[in-house]
Amino acid sequence: MGWAYYALQVMAGAFALFLGFMFLLVLVFYVIDSRQAGDAIRRNYPVIGRFRGVFTQLGEFFRQYFFAMDREEMPFNRAQRNWVYNASAAKGNTVAFGSTRNLNIPGTPIFMNAVFPPLDDQYASTEPMVIGPHCREPYLAPSIFNISGMSYGAISKPAVRALTRGAKRAGIWLNTGEGGLSPYHLEGGCDIVFQIGTAKFGVRDVAGGLSDDKLREVSAHPEVKMFEIKLSQGAKPGKGGILPAAKIDQEVARIRGVPMGQDAISPNRHKEVDDFGDLLDLVAHIREVTGKPVGIKSCIGSADPWFELFKEIKKRGEESAPDFIAVDGGEGGTGAAPMPLIDLVGLPLREALIRMVDLRDLAGLHERIRIVASGKLVAPGDVAWAICLGADFVTSARGFMFSLGCIQALKCNKNTCPTGVTTHQPHLQQGLVVEEKEKRVAAYAKSVIQEIETIAHSVGVAEPREMRRRHMRIVKDDGTSVQMNEIFPSVNLAEHGLARARGHKQFELALQRLDEV
Template structure:
């Protein structure tokens, strides 16, 4: 009997091992057969034993369990409802409370409105976007080939755009047929000449690809404002090196800023030049710290002409962080999105540029409340990077910079990459995007508007330090356009 029991146990283990390594839905089980199953057991048991442990739903960082669970369920297209009331105190300082209306639109009265033009009247080939929620910049190199492939297909299925990040355009970005925003980083990867400067010839080649809809000049990013991109040499494979135009196996360190931009006028010249060469909408991405340069930029645009304005401004938050960076910059550099976003919106409004420059918000916006809040504060569209990483199966193992990601999202170790099946994960990426849009629309309808792009600061309150709701419109008073710019 003992021998039979042991044999039965071994057969059972062998069956689980084979089942795990051959399935494609769970990267952890595929990379760690049998042992990976314990993760799901502990997650399940944790629901019953949570009162005995300190790491509760809202205490994990940088994203707590409640935030991640919503993304996982949205990506798997599972029911997102919860029971027995909120686990979040309703008097927590900084919490956003949306204001429902008496007469919300009936379902039959809800209409479209998710169309937004970029560069209309200024770029030869303007871009019409049909989604207020899109995939933020993540480079090929920082992310694996299967991850980029899944993002491309998922973006194509759900109608969202995919930002390449500063690492250039790889074949994997194009596979899903999605719209592409090509990011020009400080190292000009993918469009650089032999001296590391911008190559008009390569820029025109990239622009000739129909899927590439816009260009984004990155000035800084949330994880490390004031420092360029960091890709360890262990992650610079031959294909990544070819895509970026750099040697394989060597650390890929971008300059901390564009060497040719030494003034606001230089920045406007570069925006105008990229738009003229490419024929496509061109914007900028930056984390806001000192804000005086925003006034300088807006004033010079008014003096030189609206053709020098960026077609969009992606404002990144100081609490962004999908890339590797020194901890001092991740923790303590750059304004958070709730300060920088309304600041930018108000500056553009004051100078009469709000209709000319679209605002894209980015930085730790992975749940419907985050996205709706950004739209209330002045964003026209919202991007997220880590939200889509979670939809790919990321478990917040914090191994992004070590080439040891257990789910295959940020590693170039082929043994670990095999756990990420692009076909399965593409569906999850698309589900996440669709369910995010749907739930933000639910919030909008409850507030009495037909579409999330109709949000404004009157639709929400923010809990103040005393625990009382303060109207968002009082916390961030709307400004008016100055008389000379009307």
């Protein structure tokens, strides 16, 4: 009994000490809050007002679990994320009872199934496609769905390793992003698209200009199949990339060629490119030095300026054309960008893609320039929609981030990503096990491709790229739908001939502008 009584006394003393400490802590916070001038809520309601900030921070985590419906959240909702999670785990994505998607929302695509589709043994399989037929080393791209640009530095070492290994398993390409080529990109042996950003990370000389010697070094890797000149991206058009100093360690600094302790900021455009003539000169130079296909990536604000590109190509000849054009929608994502640019600048992909495809086709370059679509395309329906509009390839970044385990914590720019995808903190990176995540990356890619082929099979074509705008309907404002080709008639001169283009006033005017050379 004596020992029990003594233990109770000790516990009571400890509890009293704890209460005293808490009272002192509250008193200190009360004095601080009541005297500070920066926050009116904390000044008027000392201590209690602090909970507003706590709840605001926690709200973004709890909403997706307790309050938001399956298709309510932005930028990606629970239904989209769960589809990717299930596909990545190779669980299959069959559902019961019926769709939860509201088919009356304007802009919703509806694919038109064929009355007599091909039999099951006539399955619509994706065929490889040549990019850069005039290059010394053309690229026979095997996959219609690939990984979009994510820089090492913006994403972590284990994330890059898992992506490159998974890409190899799935037979798809991986875009390096503008952060240069790291050893981890090469580790998996997948096909690589090297992105050249405005700061020329990875291929820059001491003055920040383009280095031919480093271009040759990069091109010497057999894994590097193509080069992409990044003009702009959808999340921050008109502004260069931003890698916060907190995410730059010695290795990232060495690969990029930037100093430690400073944000790595790319210029808002290539300094040596003042017009489309300069751009074609740069494309030709890189293609000559490397011998490999060279394309461009851009977010589009309007189709008007791009007439000049195709007029310049017409003057020089089709061999001068970029081998591909990657169209990034204004809804594209990134690790760090000003909110006004993310929210307000750049055409969404549903408008930008159509404009670029039609310009290419009116210029008679359908077989010369490949179109790559990018911007919130994570599910098979999204990819099939882009193919119907005229894209030859689709790339996704955030879809593959979800396959790595991303939970949309919105901490990409804080170096505190809880899943290890976008952080360089070792204790957080340990959660991303490369050997497991590479399987998920591959499974996700294969699932998307398989389901695209399923949609193509349903609409009655033998290969996904044979899908056209006439195979899809779009829901209008009144809830009814109309065939996409009635709103945006396709003008592929190779397929329909010049007479079809001449039959539409909008294309007649566009052809006149292209003829003004």
